[in-house]
Amino acid sequence: MPHTNLKLYTIHMLYLPHFLTGATILKLAPNPIVGLPLALLSHFILDLTPHNDFDLRPGMKLRDFFHSEPRKRNLIITVLSIDYLFTAVAFLWILTTYKDMMFLAGGIAGVFPDALEQTLMLFGIPLPGWQDKLQWRVSAKYGFISYPIVSAIAIYFLIT
Numbered sequence: 712m713p714h715t716n717l718k719l720y721t722i723h724m725l726y727l728p729h730f731l732t733g734a735t736i737l738k739l740a741p742n743p744i745v746g747l748p749l750a751l752l753s754h755f756i757l758d759l760t761p762h763n764d765f766d767l768r769p770g771m772k773l774r775d776f777f778h779s780e781p782r783k784r785n786l787i788i789t790v791l792s793i794d795y796l797f798t799a800v801a802f803l804w805i806l807t808t809y810k811d812m813m814f815l816a817g818g819i820a821g822v823f824p825d826a827l828e829q830t831l832m833l834f835g836i837p838l839p840g841w842q843d844k845l846q847w848r849v850s851a852k853y854g855f856i857s858y859p860i861v862s863a864i865a866i867y868f869l870i871t
Contacts, residue, residue, distance in 0.1 A: 725764075725794040726822045727801060728858050729754050731865035733821020734805055734814040738869060743813055750820035757821075757861060758845045763854020765790075769840030773832045798822075805869070814869075 733750035740746035765787055776784065805814050819826075828839055848854070 725790075725858055726798045726825065727794055728861035728865065729757055729821040729825065730798050730818040731801055731821075731862050731869070732757060734801075734818035735865040735868045736821075737811075737813045737817030738809075741813060743816065746813065746817055747820050750817040751823060754821050754824050755842070755845050758842060759847050760857050760861070761847050761849040761854060762857045763849060763851045764846065769838050769843050771832075771838045772835065809869075 732753045736750045736753055737743070737746040740749055765783075776787075802815065802818065805811070805818065824842055828842065832838055
């Protein structure tokens with residue numbers, strides 16, 4: 712296959728901050744009629760905070776990812792693997808500590824828009840652009856600062 716100049720990029724803000732924020736919202740607003748829409752809305756609000764997401768752009772297909780430059784592809788796989796691992800640990804922590812399915816539902820609502828987009832990619836559908844205008848992308852130098860800050864704030868509210 713010929714080399715392309717396609718820049719490959721990955722997801723919007725990582726899952727962990729979205730998941731923890733959604734779960735926290737359900738702790739603070741336990742009525743699911745109020746809390747679940749707020750958790751979903753939090754996804755879009757977090758996407759408006761400065762972050763680096765490897766510059767995802769609409770129209771990308773999963774095969775584009777696998778045909779990208781290996782160094783960048785491996786970096787993205789590493790970052791995503793760590794994020795998925797931390798999100799799974801957070802899921803299990805909330806499940807075993809709080810035993811509250813609504814907290815988990817809030818976390819799932821918080822990641823839902825990105826999860827939906829990425830699931831569509833698994834079925835060969837190019838990445839939709841419905842969230843693209845909401846992204847406040849900054850360089851990697853500054854863009855990864857928001858993830859631990861948002862996650863730490865959410866954890867603080869979960870444990871207090």
